[in-house]
Amino acid sequence: MVERRVLIINRLGLHARAAAQLVRMANSYQSMLRLERLDGSASADAKSILSVLMLAAARGTELRLAAEGADEREAIGALCELFACGFGETEV
Amino acid sequence: MRERVRTVAKKEERWRGLSVSDGVVVGRVLRIHTGTRQIYRTSLDEADVARETRRFRAAVRLARRQLLAVKARAERELGPDHAYIFDAHLLMLEDRKLLDEVEDYIRRERANAEWAIKVASDRLLAVYSEIKDDYLRERGSDIEDVAQRLLVALSGERPVSRQLTQESVIVAEDLLPSAMAELDLTNARAIATDGGGWTSHMAIIARGLGIPAVVGLRDLYRRARTGDEIIVDALSGEIILYPSRQTIASYQAIATRERLTAPATPADEERTSALRTRDGVEITLSANVELPAEYEGVKKYGARGIGLYRSEFLMAKRGRLPSEEEQREAYLEVARLAGEDGATVRLFDLGGDKMGGLEPETERNPALGLRAIRFSLTHEEVLRSQARAIFRAASEGRLDVVLPMISDTTDVKRARRIIDEERAKLEQEGCEIGPLRVGAMIEVPAAVWVADKLAREVDFFSLGTNDLVQYLLAVDRGNDEVAEWFRSLHPAVLQSISHTIEAARAASIPAVVCGEMAATPAYAVLLVGLGATKLSMNPSAIPRVRRVISGIKFKDAEEIARKSLTCESADEVEELVRVRFARLWPDLFPPETLPAPKVRE
Numbered sequence: 001m002v003e004r005r006v007l008i009i010n011r012l013g014l015h016a017r018a019a020a021q022l023v024r025m026a027n028s029y030q031s032m033l034r035l036e037r038l039d040g041s042a043s044a045d046a047k048s049i050l051s052v053l054m055l056a057a058a059r060g061t062e063l064r065l066a067a068e069g070a071d072e073r074e075a076i077g078a079l080c081e082l083f084a085c086g087f088g089e090t091e092v
Numbered sequence: 093m094r095e096r097v098r099t100v101a102k103k104e105e106r107w108r109g110l111s112v113s114d115g116v117v118v119g120r121v122l123r124i125h126t127g128t129r130q131i132y133r134t135s136l137d138e139a140d141v142a143r144e145t146r147r148f149r150a151a152v153r154l155a156r157r158q159l160l161a162v163k164a165r166a167e168r169e170l171g172p173d174h175a176y177i178f179d180a181h182l183l184m185l186e187d188r189k190l191l192d193e194v195e196d197y198i199r200r201e202r203a204n205a206e207w208a209i210k211v212a213s214d215r216l217l218a219v220y221s222e223i224k225d226d227y228l229r230e231r232g233s234d235i236e237d238v239a240q241r242l243l244v245a246l247s248g249e250r251p252v253s254r255q256l257t258q259e260s261v262i263v264a265e266d267l268l269p270s271a272m273a274e275l276d277l278t279n280a281r282a283i284a285t286d287g288g289g290w291t292s293h294m295a296i297i298a299r300g301l302g303i304p305a306v307v308g309l310r311d312l313y314r315r316a317r318t319g320d321e322i323i324v325d326a327l328s329g330e331i332i333l334y335p336s337r338q339t340i341a342s343y344q345a346i347a348t349r350e351r352l353t354a355p356a357t358p359a360d361e362e363r364t365s366a367l368r369t370r371d372g373v374e375i376t377l378s379a380n381v382e383l384p385a386e387y388e389g390v391k392k393y394g395a396r397g398i399g400l401y402r403s404e405f406l407m408a409k410r411g412r413l414p415s416e417e418e419q420r421e422a423y424l425e426v427a428r429l430a431g432e433d434g435a436t437v438r439l440f441d442l443g444g445d446k447m448g449g450l451e452p453e454t455e456r457n458p459a460l461g462l463r464a465i466r467f468s469l470t471h472e473e474v475l476r477s478q479a480r481a482i483f484r485a486a487s488e489g490r491l492d493v494v495l496p497m498i499s500d501t502t503d504v505k506r507a508r509r510i511i512d513e514e515r516a517k518l519e520q521e522g523c524e525i526g527p528l529r530v531g532a533m534i535e536v537p538a539a540v541w542v543a544d545k546l547a548r549e550v551d552f553f554s555l556g557t558n559d560l561v562q563y564l565l566a567v568d569r570g571n572d573e574v575a576e577w578f579r580s581l582h583p584a585v586l587q588s589i590s591h592t593i594e595a596a597r598a599a600s601i602p603a604v605v606c607g608e609m610a611a612t613p614a615y616a617v618l619l620v621g622l623g624a625t626k627l628s629m630n631p632s633a634i635p636r637v638r639r640v641i642s643g644i645k646f647k648d649a650e651e652i653a654r655k656s657l658t659c660e661s662a663d664e665v666e667e668l669v670r671v672r673f674a675r676l677w678p679d680l681f682p683p684e685t686l687p688a689p690k691v692r693e
Contacts (some may be wrong), residue, residue, distance in 0.1 A: 016176065019180065020180040045189075049183040050187050050216060054219055
């Protein structure tokens with residue numbers, strides 16, 4: 001299992017568009033992917049949009065991303081990139 | 093999916109309705125279904141459970157196909173930025189969290205798929221409603237949307253997309269306040285409805301936003317399909333479905349000209365200087381507002397404050413009672429917008445046709461039922477939290493409050509006692525509060541007859557002419573079958589207004605006329621003639637009313653108004669207005685701005 005911390009930098013946080021991008025990407029990997037608030041108050045299956053939206057992660061939230069499975073390294077790398085670029089939103 | 097194949101161009105079809113907000117638009121139909129869907133629970137036999145699960149899965153597949161098509165079209169027509177929301181909806185339809193929950197429920201409870209969807213989505217929504225971040229919490233509406241789409245798929249009906257494109261012409265049977273709140277009307281080009289009237293809620297909002305609207309179209313909703321080309325000519329009240337190329341070309345020319353000649357934003361000086369008649373009587377024009385989208389017009393059109401803020405919209409928007417804090421913020425925003433001239437908050441006019449869902453039982457005669465002040469006095473906690481919110485907001489801006497649907501001094505005294513109690517409590521709690529003046533809406537005919545007594549109990553009057561006309565003439569303002577009996581210029585209406593203004597003057601309190609009458613130039617002049625010096629109207633009407641008032645002499649208006657009080661029918665008043673206005677002020681009142689002559693067969 002691999003773990004990394006990610007920070008949400010885009011203006012609207014993990015809203016519908018960002019969550020959709022994240023979930024689409026997560027579903028292209030076999031590994032189990034989980035997101036968790038650092039204080040452990042909430043966690044989500046990164047392959048379920050309803051679950052990701054319920055994290056209610058606003059801008060500035062830091063999350064722990066964990067991947068476990070055959071392609072865990074590729075998966076975590078790709079997802080971290082998505083967070084780092086603010087989900088490609090121009091308005092960050 | 094039932095998709096009509098169009099191999100031959102359709103023949104033009106025309107409808108004639110009542111134009112309630114001017115303008116000409118060439119666009120495409122967006123049908124909005126506004127009926128609420130009632131979900132019932134059915135218990136299934138064990139043997140039917142597997143079939144119900146298959147029925148649910150088929151609905152998911154159908155909804156998915158529809159969404160893929162909608163998404164592709166949105167990407168093509170609006171660009172990827174607008175299509176992402178459908179991607180989120182698609183992912184929700186694929187989400188095991190939702191699908192498993194529904195299927196488990198069907199199996200475990202032997203429930204029908206509709207009920208299982210309702211239970212599962214309600215449960216998700218409950219979790220979402222806890223989210224603190226406003227924007228993220230809003231995503232709950234996406235779940236509702238997806239659930240709705242599944243329910244429609246199960247029912248076999250065609251789906252309705254709430255997505256408004258640049259050229260959307262909203263076509264609906266009727267648009268209820270809650271549906272209006274849900275739509276992002278700033279993107280709508282025009283509205284056409286089967287029902288409704290000049291003073292229906294939708295019409296008021298459409299005028300406020302400057303969106304052309306035609307009502308009373310009977311069966312347009314049934315005949316039009318989303319995506320059909322449509323022309324809305326709200327100058328003549330005509331709707332043309334499947335217009336020919338030539339028709340479109342001629343209307344596009346009109347639409348362009350309309351834009352060029354539309355009342356431009358007045359110059360600063362004209363906007364802010366005091367308005368006087370030619371013989372020096374000062375008249376104040378303020379704004380009626382409700383939707384945040386209308387706020388912009390307050391400054392733009394030079395309103396002197398907000399004469400009527402319809403607070404119940406806060407409720408329509410949320411579908412529940414807004415909290416004291418949410419209300420305080422909303423009222424403060426309104427007060428800031430109004431500036432030093434201040435804003436008058438009308439207490440929730442809930443009940444009747446404006447029910448926000450607090451009392452689901454339907455009344456047999458809602459317009460005469462538990463609404464407005466009667467509702468607030470019955471549900472005291474509603475009045476208390478609203479009064480507190482207004483007091484608190486008034487510490488930072490100028491606010492007044494007006495009590496709707498008052499019928500005598502008992503209503504006023506009861507409401508004032510509660511308002512005073514909340515003031516005392518707030519003071520005890522050490523809250524910052526501001527001074528409030530309390531006024532009465534004069535809209536129930538009974539109040540007119542005791543106006544002199546009411547004037548001693550309140551700080552001002554607001555004349556709500558829409559309801560006054562409706563109640564005085566016993567005409568449902570939303571029913572186009574009786575539209576010809578809704579006559580704002582009925583002598584009884586004018587006498588009631590005159591009597592109320594006199595009572596206010598005798599008691600030295602101000603009276604503001606804030607119904608739709610004030611927004612119609614010819615009527616506004618008559619109101620001025622009856623002694624009204626403060627008129628409140630939708631912001632976009634201010635420039636044209638201002639123009640006519642600055643061009644007339646008060647003594648002429650007064651003379652015609654006095655004469656109108658002695659007329660025997662609305663027809664006679666209209667004739668008087670038509671003849672006298674055309675003679676005195678031909679430049680200000682071209683024939684189309686005056687009441688049309690009656691054609692008798």
